[in-house]
Amino acid sequence: MALSDPDTYPYRSHHDMGGLPAAAVVPAEHDYAIWEKRVDAMLVLLGNRPEPLVRTDELRRNIESLGSDAYDRMSYYERWIFSIAQTLIQRGVITVDELGRRIEQVSARDSAHD
């Protein structure tokens, strides 16, 4: 079974990338921004309770559901926050409307400060 031959399997999810051709590894790393650390913290807190609100598996599955273009263009923690939001919407912890209004509110506040 040749992985390069798309006829050998019906489809590939974009995240399942083991063995695909890719460029040289660039040993780059960046210091995490505060928003990124907060996203990480949120996932830990949401999962680390007797009744987790977001399981690692749900996080992964919602990230995997991103289209390939979005997956590639979004940064690691952008994918995480997207997925956390999706999971909490799926579970009914927040609603789409609540999230939309809060984003609206925060954006207005931030641009007022510019």
Added chain:
Amino acid sequence: MTDSRCMSDAGAVRFRPGDRVRVRVAYPIGHVRTPLYVRGKPGIIERICGTFPNPEELAYARAGLPALPLYRVRFLQRDLWPDYAGHPADVLEAEIYQHWLQAEDISR
């Protein structure tokens, strides 16, 4: 594997270290932790990791029970990649859930 067999003995440990296995060829939609590159490939059980709730179910906020046996399976790199250029003894080890494994008939 029939559905009824899946449900009744899904949690029972079937394989032991050293057993020859092959990863099933299946392409379900949904959250799966068996990478494409090992599907259909032969390997050897390196160890039993324990039993864990099924991630394919946990991903949908379901309980994932009964817990399923998880194994580390050792593959020869030359079995995984037709053009593998390293040492013939190079291996890759991955954790695969039992329901993705079938016994490999060594007389084949």
Added chain:
Amino acid sequence: MRELLIAKGVLRADDVRRQVEAMDARGPRRGAIMVARAWTDPAFKRRMLEDGSAAARELGLDIGPVKLIVVENTHDVHNVIVCTLCSCYPRNLLGLPPDWYKSRSYRSRTVREPRAVLAEFGTAIAPDTQVRVHDSTADMRYLVLPRRPGHTEHLGEAELATLVTRDSMIGVSVAVFMPSADATVRT
């Protein structure tokens, strides 16, 4: 999201701040402590290779529910860790993973051409050394026990821990000792 969740009482601002601080404080030091102990205590090393989680707890390291597997580099075997499907990483022992570990290039190529990837990190593997790639596909997390560098017999455990880099515990490089650079004891 954070504000919404705090407003709804799902999260508390204090908890978020504390968790951020906890992760900030967590670099690869815990992993290095385990390695240095294994280098100096053969019985501990045996226990660590048998059950990584229990060994961590033995040293008072709280790694949470993680199931840790430690794999040993030897003269004949070199191990390297990757998670092709997402980016699983032993965060409680090594801190947050570097960007390259999560990159498409690393996740795609390490399973298929590990020696080439290691060369890109400046790590050459002898042709007759077996390379073992570990793809962290499920619930286990991995730590590589790098080989103890030569000429380190005179170093204590704390000094040895300073030689153990994060990259050597992922397996993309090895631990080294430069005698001329170590004139003073580092803590």
